[in-house]
Amino acid sequence: MPFDDDLPSSAPKDSSETSGLRRGLTNYGDKGFSLFLRKAFIKGSGYTDGALEKPVIGIASTGSAYNPCHGNMPQLVEALKRGIQHAGGLPMEFPTISIGESFSAPTSMYLRNLMSMDTEEMLRAQPMDAVVLIGGCDKTVPAQLMGAASAGIPAIQLITGSMLTGSHRGERVGACTDCRRYWGKFRAGEIDGVEIADVNSRLVASVGTCSVMGTASTMACIAEALGMTVPGCATPPAVTSDRMRIAEETGTCIVDMARQRRTIDKILTPAAFENAMRVLLAIGGSTNGIVHLTAIAGRMGLEVDLAALDRMSRETPVLVDLKPSGTQYMEDFHDAGGMTTLLRELKPLLNLEALTVTGRTLGEELERGEPAFNQNVVRPFLQPIYPQGGIAVLRGNLAPGGAIIKQSAADAGLMEHEGRAVVFENMEDLAARIDSDELDVTPEDVLVLKNIGPKGGPGMPEAGYIPIPQKLAKAGVKDIIRISDGRMSGTAFGTIVLHVTPEAAVGGPLAYVQNGDRIRLSLSNREISVLISDEEMRRRSEARPVVIPTGDRGYHKLFLQSVTQADTGVDFDFLQATTLNGAVPRT
Template sequence: MANDSDSGSKGGLRKGLTSYGDSGFSLFLRKAFIKGAGYTDDALERPIVGIANTGSAYNPCHGNAPQLVDAVKRGVMLAGGLPMDFPSISIHESFSSPTSMYLRNLMSIDTEEMIRAQPMDAVVLIGGCDKTVPAQLMGAASANVPAIQLVTGSMLTGSHRSERVGACTDCRRFWAKYRAEEIDGQEIADVNDQLVASVGTCSVMGTASTMACVAEALGMTVPGGAAPPAVTSDRIRVAERSGATAVAMAKAKLTPDKIMTAKAFENALRVLLAIGGSTNGVIHVTAIAGRLGIPIELDRLDAIGRETPVLVDLKPSGQHYMEDFHHAGGVPALLRELKPLLHLDTLTVTGRTLGEEMEASGAGFKQEVIKPRSNPIFPQGGIAVLRGNLAPGGAIIKQSAADAKLMEHEGRAVVFENLEDLASRIDDDKLDVKADDILVLKNIGPLGAPGMPEAGYLPIPKKLARAGVKDMVRISDGRMSGTAAGTIVLHVTPESAIGGPLAYVMGGDRIRLSVKNRSIELLVTPEELERRAKSNPVTPPKAARGYRKLFLQTVTQADKGVDFDFLMADPANDRKPGG
């Protein structure tokens, strides 16, 4: 055992030995216990690939996790490695209270610490539902062990009375019809059975699909790994390739900081904008980059957006679904169209550059889903950045999914102080609201709710919905689902719960939105705003104990990724990932 007692910095089973004061005994004990599971010395001498398994009965988006784990294990063993799967936190968007975003940072901590604590030379991260992929990439960036992202893949589409439907843009469309009394209770129950036709993530370009495409653009998935649906053989083959690639990454010591560089993040932002991706993607990319000390500036995002058109014709910005995107060639086909705008020298998990992988993907073929730059879905990127006295730190709007007639608009503010106020008044026929008013919701930012819920997609007041109103300008410091559409201003920073200008908007104030000028202005004098702030000071929320206390004390604003401040890398102090 003499050689076994050498430095704990070695790989394989010798990595990160438990502290007993005798490293030789630490390895001896570790081997004894793992041999209880039937492992041989030969198996234990191979590179160890951890597999983060986020399967959960509460997470139907990850319903194919057992098949993916099996396929990853097969790929690892075919490449000469030893696969070791382990559980981690699993977050589903519609099963998490108060909101999935509240738990994203907790999952990132879990992922980071499990990678650090357990001996593995590389890790395959199986995630899919909205917050799981960013949480895993954040944790992997901080742990800085060779890592590869494997997404669970999108669900298939269903059919309602011969109309193709899929979660969750169509969820919102049919619910809006139900609220407007255009369809009855029986039909909404019928469509509820058809919106989610299989396990997997949302079938449109929501946050899950956005982050899958972003992960591939970053170089953190195998080429072509983002688009195959969950229940297809293509998805299983991607899983096997991911396992084999992880072994090669372990041998090459290809760590996340070598792949997720500043140039790679710029590529990822271009893809996010070109796919008409979720506004949530901006927060998540910012948080992942923040773990590596790479700033994502909103002004740079807007500049990239002005020269990067929307090319992917998927709901909610277009008409198609993720399985169509896969059939059209997926992210590799999109990258070919974006080639002149990309940094081709960035590394991918294969050890080859993005440019080399693009060449290997072939010339493409005729299809209707991914448009050429000469004929885009929308002439600029899907997301625009707004600034003004209402959002000094910035706000965003998904312009590709907004009503063109409302993107230059001035209206009267109809204000809701919080979620409870919204719920109690939005459908009251006595609510003083007209179609050209602007709905304002406060206190749903990172601290305000807490956890920045996806309540920024305020429902159209029922009395207006019944009158045929389909869209209104809506403003909040919260988020909205990537599956949603509408003229909706989000992520207003600073948030109202810490005394941002949004806190002092009053019913009847005039607000001017100009997407063309990238501005959002409250038409109130600075003196009046100052008077309101002094007469009604804001006290940020606090908690007495537990995770909520940690969250409220350390979470950052939307422009910094809503991460915990102590988890972000600090380039000024040369704090590196893995430290």
């Protein structure tokens, strides 16, 4: 009987194991009626009984007029549906919120957890045997992976892809490292208003994510390293036929995942996270990548150990020649063989037995990949762009919970430095004084920005890329040490210490740094310290106790009540998985 809630005898009887339209039936006290009602309404869209008996594949669509990074969404969905239908599945597209990096206030990071909750709840609420998550812009991929990890069904990530590069007066340019470089020239008076307006129309040549190794490209590479995409998904530009073919292949793969019940917990294992950490270091990836990886791992009951990351960094060189650590762009990385080329260079350091969404191991996929060929984007292991991983972990009395520096995009001459603190209490203070001729600052000083962490921002804005004070920029200064409890864009560069933990807004040591304090940065010792005594730090904290920010209503209130620190992923505490005894195993 078509509306009998009994399944075939070979199928599991537990309601949590049912498939297709029978998954998650609304409880009216009569399962048969629930299925009858569901099928009646969906038939209003023209579906036949035959179509409705196929594996149901959800498509989490994140297209938005505010998100040009996802501007190719209609074409991706079309190709994806084609693959799903060819493999015998029923594609069901549905929307979730979309986060466009340049259009999200106060910061896209503030909304990442909301998007993860939206994704998780829609995966739970709607009947689907598996889901394809379409994302690309910085916070969308981690949000989707976090939500899918919590929901637990078979899932696969489809990346939207990077934009094409443009040309400005004969120079190849692309967002957003070149955005920052040209804006720095404009602030320093090296180019005029006419040229900055001209380059503004050249930096973004098509829809898609940033064309350098920013956070979007980093998360694309990490998703593939985790085994959460079909091979080759990370690098094809958004507007190419390669990207469309990847979408169709993704559709075929997800139907197989649904039939085999290849759930996300089989992919997101400790071995997979270790592989992703290796890749993050080898690509000179965004510092945001470690926050997002930590949050995704936390949804699986795993902890990313910063000490382990730093140990890996000492033995994993930067191999990919992309801005901001190198010179080239994502389309060049794709032409060089993409992740397959990189993973082969990293092969001795990888867990090759890690399972991927295809049902094959990472090692098996590398054997099936395109043969190696001569190229100049991915360097040989012994001829790296930078001898260690892109990210180093710092500790000291200024950051007892850790801090991060992107060493591959910093000034080597500033890596062992002691200087005078020039302190900004918050973003408003920074905006008011950074370009003042009265600002007491020299190139040897250390800029300190407080209260831009998870709670202080709120949402940990990318304001850690503190601009060079204008009077120094006009004097030709290109870099200065900068320290904050916030983040910076993966497209940014400079000697910048980020993610200082605990943040100032919750009473971390950063809150008590004063103008004129001496600060020491030592990369060799992995140290970031303020040179005052513990007694003086206690005296300052007692004299000016911190009032932790709270919210009045809605999501703002929930965020400030629940958000964790950078070292645990800036996720909500109630969304992180734990083991039975409450401990969280390390990766």
